[in-house]
Amino acid sequence: LQDMGASHSSTLVTLHQDVDSCVCVCVxxxxxxxxxxxxxxxxxxxxxxxxxxxxxxxxxxxxxxxxxxxxxxxxxxxxxxxxxxxxxxxxxxxxxxxxxxxxxxxxxxxxxxTNEELLWWLQLNAGVSIILHSTNPSDNYCKICCSNTCSPASGSLTIGC
Missing domain, CATH: 1.20.5 (Single alpha-helices involved in coiled-coils or other helix-helix interfaces)
Structure with missing residues (x-):
């Protein structure tokens, strides 16, 4: 019985060691x-x-x-x-x-x-001739003469048309 107890103790210690070792391995x-x-x-x-x-x-x-x-x-x-x-x-x-x-x-x-009408009216009613001084359309000055021929001695008058 003692042998069995010693063997059991030794197996128990071995199992504890195996379990500890398995736990360590698992851990x-x-x-x-x-x-x-x-x-x-x-x-x-x-x-x-x-x-x-x-x-x-x-x-x-x-x-x-x-x-x-x-x-x-x-x-x-x-x-x-x-x-x-x-x-x-x-x-x-x-x-x-x-x-x-x-x-x-x-x-x-x-x-x-209106200017053309006035020139036409002047020529028709007054018996005057109108001569444009310039061919430039921006120069709206013409000479009105009292006779059919304009000359400086004929008393011409320059006005704006």
């Missing part, structure tokens, strides 16, 4: 799995951080461009508003000038017609 395997998982996550995070660091300058550059382009877009929008306002104003001024030009043309036409 080691479990820790190794955790270490492997954490190592993989660490590498993934490092790769992600590296990609982010590489993308940061591009992103910053893109942000700067986006800010610049939005500012330019606002400026163009602001400028186009002023341009369209100026175009509207110029269009109104052009319309007014066109109306004024038409009015001036009509007045010139009327004055020219």
């Amino acid at each position: 080691c395997v479990c820790f190794k799995d955790q270490v492997d998982t954490l190592t993989f996550q660490n590498h993934s995070l490092r790769d992600r951080a590296k990609r982010c660091e590489e993308a940061l300058p591009r992103s910053t550059h893109e942000q700067i461009w986006l800010t610049y382009l939005s500012t330019v877009s606002l400026a163009v929008g602001y400028g186009s508003h002023h341009v369209s306002s100026a175009l509207r104003q110029l269009s109104e001024e052009n319309d007014n000038l066109q109306k004024y030009l038409e009015k001036e043309k009509e007045e010139k036409k009327h004055l020219s017609q």
Whole structure:
């Protein structure tokens, strides 16, 4: 019985050692799995951080461009508003000038017609001859003579036609 007790004690100690060793192996395997998982996550995070660091300058550059382009877009929008306002104003001024030009043309036409009628009336009723001094249409001066031939001695009179 003593031998059996000693053998049992020795087997029990061996089993405890085996269990401790198995627990250590299990704990080691479990820790190794955790270490492997954490190592993989660490590498993934490092790769992600590296990609982010590489993308940061591009992103910053893109942000700067986006800010610049939005500012330019606002400026163009602001400028186009002023341009369209100026175009509207110029269009109104052009319309007014066109109306004024038409009015001036009509007045010139009327004055020219009146002038021709007066010259015709003078020639018909007064027995005078009218000689234009210049061939330039802007010189509206003519000489009215009291006879059919004009000469300095015949008492000619220069007036604006």
